[in-house]
Amino acid sequence: MKKIIGYFNILVVVTAIIVISLQGISGNAEAAEKYITIDDYIKYIVEQMNWPVDNSSENPYIEVALEKGILKEGDFKDYSEYLTRTDAAVIANRLDELIHLKYGYPEDVYDFLKDCILYENRLYYSTEGKYFPKEETIDTYSKKQFHEEVTMPILGNYFKDDNWKSTGLRTGYYLKHDQYGNIIKSYLEIGVRPKEEDNYVGINPFENNSEIIKAWNTIIDAVRKEKAVLEKRISDIKEIPKNKREAVAAIVAKGIIKGYSNGMYIQNREFRGNNKITVKGAKDVIVKVIYPEKRALVSPDGQLIRTTNLPKNAKDYPYILECFPNEFYEIKYTFMFLTDYKNGTIEKEDYAYPKEVDYDFLFDKYYHYQIKLETGKYGLYDEALSKAPFICDEAVKNKN
DSSP, rough: OOOHHOOOOOOOOHHHHHHHHHHHHHHHHHHHBBOOOHHHHHHHHHHHHHHHOOTTTHHHHHHHHHHHHHSSSTTTTTTTBBBBBHHHHHHHHHHHHHHTTTBBBOOHHHHHHHHHHEEEEEEETTTTTTTTOTTTTTTSHHHHHIIIIHHHHIHHOOOSSTTTTTOOEEEEEEEEOOSOOOOEEEEEEEEEEEOOOGGGOOOOOTTTTTTHHHHHHHHHHHHHHHHIIIIITTTTGSOOOOOHHHHHHHHHTTOOOOOOOOOOOOOEOOOOOOOOOOHHHHHHHHHHHHHHSOOOOBBOOOOBOSSSSSOTTTTGGSSSTTTTOOOHHOOOOOGGHHHHHTTTTOOGGGOOOOGGHHHHHHIIITTTOOTTTOOOOTHHHHHHHHSOOOOHHHHHHHHH
C-alpha cells in the first residue's frame, strides 16, 4: 500500500512539473507572438520602405537601417531583445524625418527658421544663433558675409520659386539699444530687396503669401506643439531617458503614438515608455509614419482631438478634445446669460464663439498695436489665455 501511495505521489509531482513546463513554454510562445523584437521591427521598416538589402550579409536589415540613419551605432547591445515603446518612438521619429523631413523642410531650413522672429513680415535672426559664427561679432562678420554664407545657401537655394525672386533677398543688421544707447541685442534682418523704381535702399517685408513666411509659420507651430507635449502632455515623461524625450514628444505631437488616457479632465496622457510594444502596435506606428493621413489629430497645444461622438454644438469649436466629455462642451457660454443676447439686441462684435477666439482674432481686434519685435507669434495670445477665468471643473459643476 505504501508503495502504491509513493508511486502516486511521484506521478503527481512529475505531472505538476510537466504542466509547469508546458505553461512556461506557452508563456514564452505567447510573449514571442505578442511583442516585437528590435531586429523584427527594423526588418519590418526596411521591407515597408522597399530598401534593397544584401542577403549575403550577416545582419542585412540592421546594416541598411544604420546606413539610412534610423539606427545609430550604440543604440542597442542586443537586437534580439524586445523593443520598448520609447525606442519604437525614437526610431519612428528618425524614419519620419527621413521620409517627410522636419515638418516638410530640410534640417538647415528648419533649424534656421525656428530660431528666427517674424516681425512686420521681416525675419530677424539673432547673432547668438547657431548659424552666426561664435567667434565673430557684427564688427568682424559683415552682413554681406552672412547673406552670402548663410541666407542664400539656406533660404535662397530652397525657396527657388518664391515671390521675392524678381528682386532678391536683402540682409542687414538690426540693433536693439537700451535707454542709454548701449547695444543690448543684435539681429540679422532679412527681407526683400526693393525694386529699382522704388528708389529705396532699405529692406522690404515679405509678402503674406511668400513661401518663406508659410514655412516659418509651419515650423514655429510645430516647435510650439512639441514643446507643449514635452512640458505638459506626457505625465510620465521623467521615466523616459533625457536624450530620448524630444523624439518621444515629437512622435506624440505628430499623432503617431497616442499614449494612454489618465481620465476625463486630465490634460496629459501616460506614455509607458519602458513597456514592451506589441507586434500590432509597432506595425501601426510605422504605417502612421509612412501614411500621415492615418495619424491622430493633435491640437496646437499638444492634446489629442476626438473626431467621433461629438457634442451637439461641436460646430462652435475649432476641435473637440478627447479628455473632455460632451457635457463640458454643451454648457452655455457667458454671453448667453446677457439680457441683450436673450432679447436678440446684442451686437455681433460684443461676443464670440470659441472657434472665433483664436490668435488672429485677438491680434486683429486687440493686439496689433502692442506687438514688439521679441513678443513672438503667440506671446500676447498666451498672456491673454493665462488671464482667462477658465476652470474646467467649476464650469461643468455650474453648467445648469
